[in-house]
Structures are given as structure tokens and as C-alpha cells.
Amino acid sequence: MAADGQAIAPNVHDAEPIPEAARAEIERLLTSGDLFRYTAPSDAPVALLEAEFAALLGSRYALAVSSCSAALFLALKALDLPKGAKVLIPAFTFAAVPSAVVHADCEPVLVEVGDNYRVDMADFAGKVPGAAAVLISHMRGHTSDMDAIMALCDAAGVPVVEDAAHSLGTVWGGRKIGTLGKAGCFSFQSYKLVNAGEGGILITDDPEVAARAIIMSGAYETNWKKHPGLANSCAHWQNKLPLYNLRMQNLSAAVIRPQLPLVAERVAKGRANHDHVAVRLNGSALLEVPPPLGPESRAPDSIQFNLVGGWSDADALRFQAAAKVRGVAVQVFGLSEGNARAFWNWQFLGEVPDLPKTRAMLMRACDVRLPVRLTGAELDYIAEAILEAVAEVRG
Numbered sequence: 001m002a003a004d005g006q007a008i009a010p011n012v013h014d015a016e017p018i019p020e021a022a023r024a025e026i027e028r029l030l031t032s033g034d035l036f037r038y039t040a041p042s043d044a045p046v047a048l049l050e051a052e053f054a055a056l057l058g059s060r061y062a063l064a065v066s067s068c069s070a071a072l073f074l075a076l077k078a079l080d081l082p083k084g085a086k087v088l089i090p091a092f093t094f095a096a097v098p099s100a101v102v103h104a105d106c107e108p109v110l111v112e113v114g115d116n117y118r119v120d121m122a123d124f125a126g127k128v129p130g131a132a133a134v135l136i137s138h139m140r141g142h143t144s145d146m147d148a149i150m151a152l153c154d155a156a157g158v159p160v161v162e163d164a165a166h167s168l169g170t171v172w173g174g175r176k177i178g179t180l181g182k183a184g185c186f187s188f189q190s191y192k193l194v195n196a197g198e199g200g201i202l203i204t205d206d207p208e209v210a211a212r213a214i215i216m217s218g219a220y221e222t223n224w225k226k227h228p229g230l231a232n233s234c235a236h237w238q239n240k241l242p243l244y245n246l247r248m249q250n251l252s253a254a255v256i257r258p259q260l261p262l263v264a265e266r267v268a269k270g271r272a273n274h275d276h277v278a279v280r281l282n283g284s285a286l287l288e289v290p291p292p293l294g295p296e297s298r299a300p301d302s303i304q305f306n307l308v309g310g311w312s313d314a315d316a317l318r319f320q321a322a323a324k325v326r327g328v329a330v331q332v333f334g335l336s337e338g339n340a341r342a343f344w345n346w347q348f349l350g351e352v353p354d355l356p357k358t359r360a361m362l363m364r365a366c367d368v369r370l371p372v373r374l375t376g377a378e379l380d381y382i383a384e385a386i387l388e389a390v391a392e393v394r395g
């Protein structure tokens with residue numbers, strides 16, 4: 001396989017076609033020029049998306065915005081935290097997450113993450129006192145122990161925001177991820193389950209959080225009247241909050257809406273794909289795919305696994321290269337130059353604390369994309385290439 005691997009390796013980067021139904025709607029919008037969410041008196045595509053997404057998740061309110069990062073920023077601003085407030089975040093996440101905290105004039109406090117990619121609960125419990133809010137990033141769709149996190153935060157009166165960018169369709173103890181905290185934020189960036197190129201959405205059951213986020217997203221003057229059920233709260237906050245203009249436009253909603261009915265199918269396929277590859281990788285004594293937590297039902301479109309059994313940095317790099325020769329991109333988070341998921345690269349934070357558990361995990365944790373559309377043969381190719389690369393490096 002090595003010699004011609006690149007020619008036949010599955011393409012894990014191209015997106016799936018956008019459902020046909022989007023075309024007619026985009027054509028209609030281009031013809032009318034009605035691209036701004038607040039022009040139509042009612043039923044603008046963005047407003048319809050918000051209603052449909054809230055129904056899908058079972059939340060009271062949804063606010064569609066320009067990205068998940070924008071949703072995280074607005075969620076924190078909507079909590080009305082004092083300047084410089086400490087916000088706990090897992091140290092294993094994407095650089096956009098600490099960035100959203102900084103953008104909201106708060107101070108991110110990094111919490112250790114274990115080698116199962118989930119928040120280290122002992123470190124978390126120690127850091128809750130003194131925190132004004134908690135932003136739980138379900139990184140790569142891995143869910144931390146939300147029962148323990150919510151119990152600690154509820155007891156301390158600390159609000160929780162969920163970064164569910166990569167967790168659309170994940171269920172925890174029968175409840176949808178993104179609905180457990182005060183607010184949940186999702187992404188429609190191209191590498192997520194629903195692809196609009198860019199986009200995000202914030203959900204909440206709290207009318208004050210919803211109203212504040214709506215105003216700050218850019219519902220100037222009385223445009224908030226186009227968000228149902230929030231007249232009193234929005235009227236109260238109008239002109240009292242800054243307008244950050246992070247709105248979604250109608251074309252994005254036209255691309256997203258026909259994908260929502262496909263979410264359940266994509267979740268089921270993604271989980272089956274992941275589990276198929278996981279079984280094969282776990283057959284090697286030198287690889288480990290950490291299992292989900294008990295209450296967790298995942299919705300993966302990538303796989304993470306650890307190099308176990310005494311790997312050196314040099315061997316891990318040789319393994320990455322050997323997989324690449326076979327046409328499969330494996331990224332060891334902590335060993336790829338400038339990786340935005342390695343906390344020591346977040347120089348905009350200034351001095352970052354030493355987090356030995358998270359660092360050790362990142363130095364041996366591997367990341368491989370598994371888009372939902374892959375076939376059984378393509379999944380087997382990827383698993384085989386990884387196992388061959390392990391054998392080549394470790395004998």
C-alpha cells in the first residue's frame with residue numbers, strides 16, 4: 001500500500017454537497033436581494049432557522065450568529081460578568097475558545113484535561129471557587145463529566161456555558177449537549193456536522209440571556225421585535241448594551257436549514273464509522289481509543305487515539321510521517337508546529353501555567369478526520385494505514 005497510497009487514500013477534506021433544496025432558496029434570495037435577516041417583516045430564513053434549531057434541541061430561544069466564537073463571546077457578555085472575571089475553560093480546546101473569553105474582557109483559567117480528553121475533575125473542583133463562570137468546551141465532541149460539573153457549579157452558583165461546536169447530536173444521560181448549561185453554542189463552520197462555511201448559533205432557556213445576546217448581536221432599534229417571546233426583556237435592554245453586529249445573513253440560513261433534517265442520520269453514521277475504526281485501532285497494544293463516559297452517546301466526525309506503551313517523541317513523529325506516506329493525515333496535537341489546540345501556543349494569554357497532565361496527553365494524542373460520508377472500504381483503508389505505520393515504526 002505504501003508506494004501508491006496517496007493515489008488511493010480517501011479524501012477526508014472535501015465537504016459533502018449541500019442539499020438540493022438550498023439552491024431554490026438561494027436563487028429566490030438572490031433574485032429578491034433580500035439577504036439581511038431583519039428586512040422581511042417575518043419568516044426571514046435566519047428567523048426560521050432559529051425556530052427550527054430551537055425545536056431540534058428542545059430549547060426556548062436560539063440566536064443565529066456569524067460563528068460559534070461569536071456565540072461564545074455573546075454568551076459570556078450576556079452573563080454580565082465584571083471586567084477581568086475568571087472563566088474556567090478546559091486546557092484542551094481550540095484557540096478560539098480562550099480568545100472568546102479574552103474578547104469578553106474576562107480572564108481564562110485553564111483546567112487540566114486527562115488522557116481521555118475530558119476535564120480533570122479534581123483540578124476543576126479546586127478551581128471553581130473564585131470562578132465567575134465556566135465555559136466547558138466539548139473538544140472534538142468529547143463530553144466531560146457534566147453531572148459532576150453541573151453539580152459543582154450549581155452548588156457554587158457559577159453559570160456554565162457549553163461550547164458544543166463539535167457536539168451537535170451528542171446526548172448526555174438522555175439530554176442533548178448544549179442544553180445542560182445556561183447557554184449552548186454550536187458552529188456551522190465547514191468542518192462541523194452542519195456546513196455553511198461559517199456560522200454559529202446560541203441556545204438558551206433564559207429570557208434575560210437571550211434578550212441581552214440578541215441586542216448585542218446587532219438587533220438595533222426595534223429589530224428585536226422579530227425575535228418571538230422576548231418583548232419585555234428586549235425592550236428593557238434596548239440602547240443599554242453595545243451592538244457588536246455578529247448577525248447571520250439569510251444565505252447562510254438557506255444553506256443550513258435543509259441540513260437540519262439530516263443531522264440524526266449523520267450522527268448515527270458518524271458514530272458507527274468512529275466505532276468501526278476504534279475497534280481496529282484498539283486491536284493494537286500500542287494504540288488506545290479512550291471509551292466514552294457512561295452517560296455519553298457521541299456524534300463524532302473524527303477519531304482521537306493515544307500512542308501508548310512507551311513512545312518517544314521521535315517515534316511519534318516517525319509514525320505521523322509513515323501514515324502520511326500512506327496518504328492518511330495523523331496529527332499528534334502537541335507535536336505539530338504551532339497547533340492551535342496546544343495551550344502553550346496561546347501566546348496572547350501571556351504567561352500560561354504549566355499543566356503537566358494536559359501537556360502529556362497532547363504529546364501522545366492523535367487526531368484523524370473521519371467525515372461522515374466515508375465508506376466502509378475507506379474507513380478500513382485509514383485503519384489499515386495507521387496500523388501499518390505503527391508496525392513500521394515500532395516493529
Ligand SMILES: *Cc1c(COP(=O)(O)O)cnc(C)c1O
Nearest residue numbers: 067068069096139165166187189
Ligand atoms: C470549531 C470549534 C470552535 C470555533 O467555531 P467557529 O464557528 O469556527 O467560531 C470552537 N470550539 C470548538 C470545540 C470547535 O470545534
